[in-house]
Amino acid sequence: MMPENELYDNTTRAGEYVLGTLQGEERVAFENQLQRDIRLQEEVDAWQQRLAPMLEGIDPVSPPEAVWQAVESRLTDLQQPTQTSGQTSLWDSLNFWRNLGMVAATLVLAFAVTLMINQPETGMNNVLVVMNDQDRTGWVVSAKADYGFVRVSAVEPTQLPAGKACQLWMEDQHGNLHPVGILPHDGRHVMSLPMMPNSNNMFKVSVEEMDDMPTEKPRGEIVFEGRLTEI
Amino acid sequence: MANGEIDQQDAIKQRNQELEALLAACALNDRKAFARLYRMTSAKLYGVVLRILVRDEWAQDCLQDAYIKIWSNADSYRTYLAAPLTWMSTIARNQALDLLRKRKREVMEADGDKGLPEQVDDAPLPLDGLSKSDEGRRLETCLEALKAQQRQMVVLAYFKGLTHDELASHTDTPLGTVKSWIRRGLNQLRRCLENDA
Numbered sequence: 001m002m003p004e005n006e007l008y009d010n011t012t013r014a015g016e017y018v019l020g021t022l023q024g025e026e027r028v029a030f031e032n033q034l035q036r037d038i039r040l041q042e043e044v045d046a047w048q049q050r051l052a053p054m055l056e057g058i059d060p061v062s063p064p065e066a067v068w069q070a071v072e073s074r075l076t077d078l079q080q081p082t083q084t085s086g087q088t089s090l091w092d093s094l095n096f097w098r099n100l101g102m103v104a105a106t107l108v109l110a111f112a113v114t115l116m117i118n119q120p121e122t123g124m125n126n127v128l129v130v131m132n133d134q135d136r137t138g139w140v141v142s143a144k145a146d147y148g149f150v151r152v153s154a155v156e157p158t159q160l161p162a163g164k165a166c167q168l169w170m171e172d173q174h175g176n177l178h179p180v181g182i183l184p185h186d187g188r189h190v191m192s193l194p195m196m197p198n199s200n201n202m203f204k205v206s207v208e209e210m211d212d213m214p215t216e217k218p219r220g221e222i223v224f225e226g227r228l229t230e231i
Numbered sequence: 232m233a234n235g236e237i238d239q240q241d242a243i244k245q246r247n248q249e250l251e252a253l254l255a256a257c258a259l260n261d262r263k264a265f266a267r268l269y270r271m272t273s274a275k276l277y278g279v280v281l282r283i284l285v286r287d288e289w290a291q292d293c294l295q296d297a298y299i300k301i302w303s304n305a306d307s308y309r310t311y312l313a314a315p316l317t318w319m320s321t322i323a324r325n326q327a328l329d330l331l332r333k334r335k336r337e338v339m340e341a342d343g344d345k346g347l348p349e350q351v352d353d354a355p356l357p358l359d360g361l362s363k364s365d366e367g368r369r370l371e372t373c374l375e376a377l378k379a380q381q382r383q384m385v386v387l388a389y390f391k392g393l394t395h396d397e398l399a400s401h402t403d404t405p406l407g408t409v410k411s412w413i414r415r416g417l418n419q420l421r422r423c424l425e426n427d428a
Contacts, residue, residue: 015417019385020328023394048321049313050424053367054389055320058282060274067277067291068269071298075262078299165259182306185260189306210259211252 014043018051038148078186124151126228128203130168130183132158133223139183141168143197143228150180150197153188165210169218170194171202177217199228243364246271250315251308258306265302272316273298276323282390283327293330297323328392373423381416384409 016022017030034040124142132138138157143150158166166183170193178194183205195201204225206218250271256264276297281290300322308318374382384402387393395413399406 011421012414012417015421016413019388019413019417020392021388021395021398021413023396045312049317049366050370050421051389052313052317052321053364053370054386055279055317055324056364056367058275058278061278061281062274063277063291063294067294068266068273070295071269072266074295074299075265075302078303160259165255182255182258184258184306187303189304191307192309210255213255 010040011043014040015047018044018047036147041148126197126199126230128226128228130203130205130224130226132156134158141203141228143193145198146196148193148196149190150193151188151190152181152184154184154186157183157185160207163210164220165208165213166223167206167208167213167218167220169204169206170197171204173200177204179213179215182213197228199230202227247314247316251310254301254305254308254315257302258308268301269298272319275316276319279320279323280327283324283392284331289330289334290327293327294323296330297326300326331392369424373420376423377416377419378412380404381412381419384412385416385420388413 013022013030017027017034022030034044124144126143126145128141128143129137130139130141134156137155140153140155141150142153152168160166168180168183168191169177170180171177172195180193180203181189181191202225204218204222206222207220208214208218209220250268253264253268253271257268273294277290277294280293280297281287284290284293297319301319304322308315312318313321374385377385380402384398387401388398393401395406395409398404398413399409402409404412
């Protein structure tokens with residue numbers, strides 16, 4: 001029989017974490033490690049998937065209407081009004097948004113400082129500034145070496161026509177593009193990367209039909225491209 | 232396969248496609264899509280959080296939090312990782328367990344060491360309805376292959392968020408035994424699911 005320790009590896013600990021039995025300091029330590037360790041995050045995801053079918057057998061119960069009203073009013077509080085006037089016409093000329101990398105570079109330092117001040121503990125020391133159709137900072141993508149996630153913060157996102165979305169892509173060493181996610185309209189979002197980033201990876205943004213986002217390669221026009229810059 | 236079952240699978244597939252499209256629209260700030268997503272899924276998610284939290288008011292607070300989280304994280308949903316309802320149910324369960332832990336801490340701080348007495352109810356745990364999907368059927372088979380006590384611990388922990396200590400006192404079993412049952416149970420479950428996949 002195998003000694004107990006041999007079985008108690010990261011996979012099992014991730015299982016205990018998802019199950020909910022890890023407690024106190026063990027749980028805190030695990031969560032700290034989880035922040036930094038992408039393998040462990042994958043173990044946790046895998047356990048979530050394994051155990052989630054247990055939730056299938058639960059009978060639905062209609063919640064009171066007041067819950068929806070509360071959710072709606074919280075969303076309204078969350079969202080800040082944005083100016084949208086006059087932007088659709090600029091959008092018609094997609095080229096306007098292209099090749100703004102040099103402008104972006106000058107802005108990187110300013111945003112880098114902001115990022116460092118806001119998030120000193122995360123060590124996100126690579127950034128990519130994605131410009132909007134107004135030649136201003138639309139989103140800031142921050143990353144760090146050997147970390148499989150980026151943080152994408154909406155600054156002044158491009159206002160898109162109804163039914164369109166901006167999709168972020170990551171290029172591999174063979175020049176193939178892999179989808180990362182949809183650039184958000186507000187807030188800060190964490191997205192997992194299809195591969196570990198380095199300073200050579202090119203990122204691109206395409207405009208796609210919201211109802212039919214491609215998973216293989218962009219179908220819509222590429223409106224932005226740029227690389228991560230170390231700060 | 233019976234015709235009825237094919238129809239049901241088609242219906243599930245269609246529902247999943249609609250939910251995926253709604254989540255994609257939510258990622259783009261589409262509040263109407265979010266309202267429809269809520270209408271389609273809130274009874275399911277309320278069932279999940281109510282099962283874990285038991286108390287209506289906690290479950291309703293928790294459901295709010297879960298939907299705010301779903302709204303803010305809609306863009307990180309990946310269709311190839313999980314079916315949309317699985318993803319949303321997992322968020323709801325995690326939110327419910329977080330709330331349960333918070334409430335337990337508050338009670339401990341206020342009343343010394345008493346904990347929440349009514350936190351474990353005796354409602355039957357919903358294993359019988361597992362076999363709606365292939366994954367559900369597989370998990371059911373693998374859970375049945377566990378020893379009765381291991382299965383009880385895994386299911387109690389999953390639905391009630393009981394820690395090792397709480398499982399020990401709830402089932403009147405030494406802590407060390409609980410830990411090793413859980414570990415072995417999880418390992419056996421994982422191997423069983425991997426072999427069968």
